[in-house]
Amino acid sequence: MKRNLWLLVILPVCIAVIAATSGFWKWGKKNPLETVPTAHVQKGNFEIPVRELGKLKAEKSVTISARIPGKIIRLCKEGAEVKPGDFLIQIDTSDMVRTLQERELDHQNALNEVLKTKGELDSLRLENELKIKQTRAELDHNKGLLQETEETKARYERLLKDRLVTQAQCDEIRLKVEEKKLSVRKSELSLSVEKRKALSSEKNKSGQIENLNIRSRIQKVRLDEVRTQIREATIKAPAAGIVIFKEIWKGGEQGKITEGDQIFPQFALIEIPDLTKMNVAVKVDEMSIHLVKAGQPARIKLDADPTRLLLGKVTEIATLASEGRFWERTAPGKKYVEVVIGLEKSDPKLLKPGMSANVDIITRTIPDVLSIPLEAVITEGKQAFVYLRTSSGFEKRAVALGDKNDNFVVVKKGISKGDSVALKDPTRKTAETPSPTPLPEGPQKK
The missing domain is CATH 1.10.287.620 (Helix Hairpins)
Known part of the structure; x- marks a missing residue:
């Protein structure tokens, strides 16, 4: 009798514990599909930029050189703002x-x-x-x-x-x-x-x-x-601007001018740029230069302040290409063409010559099209697919692609605005690392 009573008490408790444990485990385990990152299909103007690095320079500047040889015994401070007649360099006159x-x-x-x-x-x-x-x-x-x-x-x-x-x-x-x-x-x-x-x-x-x-x-x-x-022997500023020291040859190496340097006539010693009108000099890869035309808009972000967006237009395109050099943040051996971007507004307090910038030259704008991130596209042979998010998971959907830029690609058909697409193949296990697959050939930007 007592044994039956204990069974009646312990059995419900065990059942409750097992049920609770089972429920907790089931609740704590996430659905693998929920961890797949997604992005919404966007509709709007699609821009095809040429993205390169550039450096700020003044539209107008004055280069100061000595007319006589001698030794520099006194020098103004680099970066100082000067006006016409201000002291720059004193050469020894003993x-x-x-x-x-x-x-x-x-x-x-x-x-x-x-x-x-x-x-x-x-x-x-x-x-x-x-x-x-x-x-x-x-x-x-x-x-x-x-x-x-x-x-x-x-x-x-x-x-x-x-x-x-x-x-x-x-x-x-x-x-x-x-x-x-x-x-x-x-x-x-x-x-x-x-x-x-x-x-x-x-x-x-x-x-x-x-x-x-x-x-x-x-x-x-x-x-x-x-x-x-x-x-x-006393060199003074001929114009207003900011003092930038030039590099000269110093017995086997290049270096900025300093007190004690021996200089010679026609050596470029100081540059005084006019900060009221600034440009950006951009080295464009010769493979992309055919896309760039005068008058095209450009967006510029400074390395020193990436939150600030500057606007400009292409004003000049060099006629000759030159080989890249490592100190210009270009690839040695490749050929580049210099493009000048004129800024719409110049702030002398913010913009200084020599500052590095990331430049997007908008070579073409396609109006009112659908676009998705490049990561969302999976190719099999010549056919492109995306994984479309549905109420029950992800559906593999064939799509027709159009032009692309560095991050996004135009979708001509197969999906609609507002759809969510996976940014990686949801059918692969998490531990698997998918090998990159190129987009199918088509009207994409080369």
Whole structure:
């Protein structure tokens, strides 16, 4: 009797425990289909972008280079905002100052030589003028004596007719006339010689002055050259913008300019971009460049602030391709064409030259079409399928595909807007790793 009573008590309890345990296990175990990720079929405009990396650059910029060689002894801060006339670079002028002092002395000596020689020319002219006056006075005196002697000769010849003088006296007077004529000719010759000597000496002295003037002008040019070099040793900003140091060759390697660097003329040292109008330089793969056209819209996101969306348009497309370089975040060996995107708005506080950006150039927009993620497509041969979510699980559905971009593909038929499709094959076990299958050939973007 007692045994039956215990059975009546224990049996219901055991049944209840078993039922509870069974229910808990059944409740805690999830349906495997519920863990399959899905996505809704979207309908709207479908964009086909060319997605590349780019760098910000100013639409306009000024490149600063030195006009003289020398060593940088003082330098402004990189990144500083400058306005026209602000200090940028100071080149060492110690050797130039010494050269300036030497050339100032040379120029002054040349000027002194000119002044000295001009004084000598003035003295020479006075001396020559005095000699010419003396010679002319002697000539005038001899002419006067000649005239007196000729008058005496004429008187003696009249007296000879009257036999008041002898023939010998007349002959003597004639000889004196010839002597006076000879003295006059000598004086005329002396005057001519003195004039030629004066002209020659003054011409020589004037030539010396001209040579000294040329030397003085040369010294002045050399002096002005040093003064110009000293002025050019201080480089100032020609325009407003932000200071960006350029890289120069430093004995075996490239590096940004620093104090102590030896620089040479025409070296690009600093770039001052105008931050009020910025562009994005994009290296587009040569296989995709045929899709890019001027005027196409573009969306830009900065690496420094991915939450901010910038808008722009294609403004320039280079005519030649160039090989990629690793420091440009491109694949070495591949060919790229540079495309310039003009930004609609520029914020100098946010946008700085050299910033990296992700750029989507919208090459084509297909209006009002259905699209799904690429992960939802499964291909078998040339046929594409999706797994459509239904009330009882997933249904394998054949679909016709259209164009695609990096993440989505257009679906022409087979599904409807709002449908849910699996993002992985729900028939595979979780532990299985499906091998990727390419989409069937068709109008997809290559």
